Amino acid sequence: MSGAIAKAFARAKARGEGALVAYGMAGDPDLPRSVDVFTAMVEGGADIVEVGVAFSDPIADGPVIQGAAERALKAGSTLKRVLDEVVPELHRRCPETPLVIMTYVNVIMAMGEERFAKLARERGISGVILPDLPPEESGSLRATFDASGVDLIPLCAPTTPPARAEAIAKDARGFVYCVAVAGVTGMRAELPADLSQRLELVRKASSVPVVAGFGISTREQAHTLSAHADGVVVGSALVRAAHTEGPQAARALCAEIKRGLKR
């Protein structure tokens, strides 16, 4: 599946654009309607979709995504149901768009690493992001994913020392997710001044594309970052737009960010 992620970045690049990785919460407001939200994101120009699977204790998330997770859990969202009811339909509607699961390690452990890897592969998942699984803990899971052809996408933080950041980048699958701000997910008016340097460092060491995420919500931010990264991730802003105004708002915001990603 990793080919799908590489191809999506290559397509964006060929068009002279940074890639937009769009995050949404599966099951918010409910499972079928979240498929409409994801589809709208792709129609708005998202190159890769991050399918959020709710966890009861999301320590890497700020209030917007936390709230979405609570709604999704209330609506009955589980990893199994997302793989059965959201992913196949989304894959059918947007066959070209790589789908990446973002959740917490406990949710994967509860299903079982092998069972998840197999199901994910069958349903058309290209990669997985687990924000509470640093490299030291990821050995067995990554081996399982590698064997199934699902990419375990690593994260790199602003606090990560340069040598560690290079090691993470060298050994990455899919793409490297550079966390832009020291903090949880959520919109920020200002991004750190040294972010571009950090992105360049990781990019130099990496054999796969590098994206910046956490805190990004505007076309201007996307524009600034696309000079130093292969793409950006937008999460909270999309989740909030979809929650307050529905799929069309998520579509419009994706289109707006995409304009910022033109080089």
Place this chain on the structure above:
Amino acid sequence: MNTQTAVGRFGRFGGRYVPETLVPALMELEEAYAAARADPTFDAEVAQVLREFVGRPTTLTPARRLTEAWGGAHVWLKREDLAHTGAHKINNTVGQVLLARRMGKKRIIAETGAGQHGVATATACALFGLPCEVFMGALDVERQALNVFRMRALGAVVRPVESGSKTLKDAMNEAMRTWVSQVEDTHYVIGSAAGPHPYPTVVRDFQAIIGRELRTQAQAAFGKLPDAIVACVGGGSNAIGVLHPFIGDPSVRLIGVEAGGHGLDSGQHGASLTLGTEGVLHGSRSLVLQDADGQIQEAHSISAGLDYPGVGPELAHLAKTGRMEVRTATDDEALASFYEVARLEGILPALETSHAFARGRELARELGAGKYLVINCSGRGDKDVATISARGVPPAVGVKP
């Protein structure tokens, strides 16, 4: 005795499951802690504060009337309730705040359930002049009004947490989220022997003073090691603290008592060692209360300090390997024990501690006459009087109305 099987691992449990942003801070903490341990001046400093300020060693008290009432082993109490601020929590906060100061950290955050750890952290921060913020579930803010006042009086800011079950687990989530954004200059004082490596080790080492004192005191008081030691288990810091120094002594039975809440089959309890399954919560792999989809369940206990759906990884390992025996006590049993201990020994135990007492009678009988049972009195019950008195007080005994 070393239960650590690899760095940060206790058998299958432990580890460091946190956002990458925190990993460098945890590595820094691990290094700073190792350096502090290797420096005799640090140990001396901690020991001095424990002696002069906390009031250690805490006494080992014979419980003569309980011994008589229970009709079995001699019952003795390790009196952490006599430590300054009224619980064992201060042993760890003094150590961690001194460590944070050594590391040049500018501010302290903490989570609290019963408020006891929050008070202990606020106290250590007042003592050493560091600003302190404490995250506390909104429900616990209500239940533990006295401790909320104490924290505020000590100069700490209390942040009520409205998410999830509004209890300890959510306070810990919020503290971690806050730490991620302030990790450069902030130290997070975790209150139990839980969380990501190196916390379970750091907290255990600072709490092991309880068990080390008990070894010496038991020899002096009854000429041998205890035959059994019992402690309540929430996250497990008082339990690992009193039990750890005895892990290598096969003659000593180690017993942990969890919150049975409304009963194990009610679904409302805090019995993660008894009914939990392997999972990852708050940065470590341990036994947690969760559903089949990996969502963490809300725990319940009458005592805010045991109302936690996880448990420290070292205790999970000791329980799984059978070195520690695990029992439970319900809310009602804990309440009944509260009054039994109050009226027979003149001690108001914390509701957490009352769980350990609740299994005392049967343990004393199982051991039999001539044996020695030590109950770890993890804290005093002043903080719980509102909760307890709301249910009405049983009539006085032996006095004509």
